[in-house]
Amino acid sequence: MIFQDVAVFNSSGFSPQVGIIGSGPAGISLALHLEKHGIPSLIFEAGGYDYIPSVQDAYQGKVIGDPYFDLAGARLRYFGGSSGHWAGWCRPLDEVDFEPRKGFKNSGWPIRKKDLDPYTQATDAILELEPLQADVPVNQHLREVFLQFSPPVRFGQKYKKHIADSNTIGLLMFSPVTELVPGNGRIDHLLVHSSDGAARKVTLPYYCLCTGGIENSRLLLWSNLQHNGGVVPYPETLGKYWMEHPIFGAGDAIIFNRFGMSTDSHWGMKYFAPTPEYLHTHNMGNFGLRLLSGGPLKALIKDGLCIAPELFGKLVEKSGRNLHCATTLRIAWEQLPVSSNRIELDTEKDKTGVPRTRLFWKKQPEDRHTVETAIQEFGAYLATTDLGRMKVVEWIVEGRDYPADEELAGFHHMGGTRMAANSAEGIVDRDCKVFGMDNLYIGGSSVFPTGGHTNPTYSIVQLALRLGDHLQQKISRR
Amino acid sequence: MLTRRKFILGMLALAAASQLPRLYHFIIFDKRLELRSGWIMMKDDK
Numbered sequence: 001m002i003f004q005d006v007a008v009f010n011s012s013g014f015s016p017q018v019g020i021i022g023s024g025p026a027g028i029s030l031a032l033h034l035e036k037h038g039i040p041s042l043i044f045e046a047g048g049y050d051y052i053p054s055v056q057d058a059y060q061g062k063v064i065g066d067p068y069f070d071l072a073g074a075r076l077r078y079f080g081g082s083s084g085h086w087a088g089w090c091r092p093l094d095e096v097d098f099e100p101r102k103g104f105k106n107s108g109w110p111i112r113k114k115d116l117d118p119y120t121q122a123t124d125a126i127l128e129l130e131p132l133q134a135d136v137p138v139n140q141h142l143r144e145v146f147l148q149f150s151p152p153v154r155f156g157q158k159y160k161k162h163i164a165d166s167n168t169i170g171l172l173m174f175s176p177v178t179e180l181v182p183g184n185g186r187i188d189h190l191l192v193h194s195s196d197g198a199a200r201k202v203t204l205p206y207y208c209l210c211t212g213g214i215e216n217s218r219l220l221l222w223s224n225l226q227h228n229g230g231v232v233p234y235p236e237t238l239g240k241y242w243m244e245h246p247i248f249g250a251g252d253a254i255i256f257n258r259f260g261m262s263t264d265s266h267w268g269m270k271y272f273a274p275t276p277e278y279l280h281t282h283n284m285g286n287f288g289l290r291l292l293s294g295g296p297l298k299a300l301i302k303d304g305l306c307i308a309p310e311l312f313g314k315l316v317e318k319s320g321r322n323l324h325c326a327t328t329l330r331i332a333w334e335q336l337p338v339s340s341n342r343i344e345l346d347t348e349k350d351k352t353g354v355p356r357t358r359l360f361w362k363k364q365p366e367d368r369h370t371v372e373t374a375i376q377e378f379g380a381y382l383a384t385t386d387l388g389r390m391k392v393v394e395w396i397v398e399g400r401d402y403p404a405d406e407e408l409a410g411f412h413h414m415g416g417t418r419m420a421a422n423s424a425e426g427i428v429d430r431d432c433k434v435f436g437m438d439n440l441y442i443g444g445s446s447v448f449p450t451g452g453h454t455n456p457t458y459s460i461v462q463l464a465l466r467l468g469d470h471l472q473q474k475i476s477r478r
Numbered sequence: 479m480l481t482r483r484k485f486i487l488g489m490l491a492l493a494a495a496s497q498l499p500r501l502y503h504f505i506i507f508d509k510r511l512e513l514r515s516g517w518i519m520m521k522d523d524k
Binding site for chain 2: 251303304306307308309310311372376379380382383384389390391392393394396397398399
C-alpha cells in the first residue's frame with residue numbers, strides 16, 4: 001500500500017505494528033521480513049521515487065576535520081535510499097571484527113558472527129548475490145579474500161511494485177519524520193512534516209529508525225534535545241564513535257609471475273586481508289588491500305632498473321612474453337572508533353526545522369599505524385616469496401599527511417548509535433533496542449561499534465533481518 | 479619582551495617544526511628487507 005500523505009494513511013484503516021523510518025536497504029529488508037511473519041509495518045519515506053533537490057537539501061551539513069565528501073551528496077533521500085547509487089560490493093564482516101581486540105580500543109560487539117550467519121541465505125537473495133567464496137590462506141599474516149557483487153540491487157526499483165501490492169507493508173511518501181516524542185519509557189508518537197508545513201502525529205506500537213549512518217544520530221540528538229533526554233535516556237555515546245573506511249592508493253607493484261592476476265576476473269582484482277591471529281597481535285584495524293591489474297609496468301621497470309639493475313634487468317628480458325604484470329594497490333581500512341569523531345547538531349536548520357549535521361571526522365595516529373603496517377606486510381610478502389616487488393606511495397614513505405585529492409573514503413557511514421553490552425558504552429543493546437526505551441529500535445550501520453574493512457551493506461541487511469525476528473518474537477508475546 | 483634573539487629563535491623553531499614530517503620515515507621492521515627509493519626490496523636484491 002502506498003499513501004501519499006499522513007492524512008490518507010490515518011483514514012485508511014491500516015493498523016501497522018511497526019513504524020520504519022527510512023526506506024533504504026535496512027528499512028525495506030526489515031519490512032519484507034516482518035511481512036513474512038505477517039506483521040504489518042509502515043515505512044516513512046522523506047522523499048519521492050526520484051531525486052528532488054529540495055528534498056535532498058536536508059542532508060546539507062558541515063564537515064570539520066579531514067577532507068571529506070559533500071554531505072548533501074553522500075546519501076540519497078528518496079525511496080530506496082542510498083541503494084540508488086551504491087556500487088554493489090558486498091562481504092559479511094569477519095568473525096574477528098566482532099571480537100574485542102587488545103590494542104584496538106573500543107572494539108568488540110555484544111553479538112558474534114554466528115548471530116548473523118543464519119541470515120546469509122536471505123541476505124544473498126535480497127542483494128542478488130552468488131554465495132561467498134571461502135578465504136584462501138596466503139601465509140600466517142595474510143589471506144586472500146573475496147567479495148560478492150550485487151547487480152547492484154536498487155531497492156526502490158526492485159521492491160516498489162511488491163510494496164504497492166502488499167497488504168502488510170505500507171509506504172508513506174513525502175513524510176519526513178522530524179521528531180520522536182517520548183512518554184513513559186517509550187516512544188509515544190512521531191511527528192511528520194507534511195507538505196503544508198504542519199507537524200502530523202502518527203502513533204504506532206514499535207518504531208525502528210533506519211535513516212542512515214548520519215541521520216539516525218541527527219534525529220535522535222534533536223528529539224532528545226527537544227524532550228530533555230526522554231528519547232535516548234543514556235546519551236553518553238550518542239552521535240559519537242562515527243567511522244568511515246578510509247581508502248587511498250598504497251603504491252604499485254610488479255608481479256613477476258602474474259600469480260593469478262587476470263584482467264578477465266572481476267575488474268581484474270585480487271583482494272587481501274590480515275588473518276585473525278595477525279589482527280589480534282598487531283594492535284591495528286582490519287584492512288583490505290586491493291590489487292588492480294593495469295599498473296604502469298614500463299615506468300616501474302624503468303624506475304626499478306635504477307635501484308636493482310640485475311633483478312629488473314631480467315624483467316626487461318622477459319618483457320612481451322606476458323610473464324609479469326604491474327598492479328596498482330589500494331587500501332581500505334578499519335578506523336579506530338573514537339568519541340571525538342562525532343555528529344553534532346548545527347545551529348542552522350533544514351526546511352523541516354531539524355538542525356543540520358556537523359560532522360567531526362579525523363583520522364587518528366592508530367589509523368596511520370594500520371595502513372603502514374598493512375602496506376609493509378604486503379610488500380614483505382611479495383619480496384620474501386619473490387612474487388614481485390612493491391613501490392610504496394611517496395606520502396607514506398616520506399611521512400607526509402594524507403593527500404586530499406584521493407578517493408578518501410568509501411561513503412560508508414558507521415557508528416553514532418553503537419551497539420554495546422551496556423548503556424555506558426553504547427546506544428543500543430544486542431537486539432538493536434535503544435537502552436532504556438521499550439519500543440525504539442535502530443537499523444543500519446549506525447549501530448556498528450567497529451567497522452571491519454568491508455562494505456557495510458551486507459551486514460546492514462543481516463542485522464535488519466535479525467531485528468525482524470526479534471520484533472516478531474516480542475510482538476507474538478504481547 | 480620580544481627581543482631580536484627571541485624572534486630569530488622563534489622563527490628557527492617554526493621552520494624546524496614545519497620540517498618534522500620530513501624527519502619521519504616509513505620504517506621497515508623485517509631485517510631481510512630494506513626500503514630503496516620507496517621500493518620494499520630484499521637486502522640482497524642487486
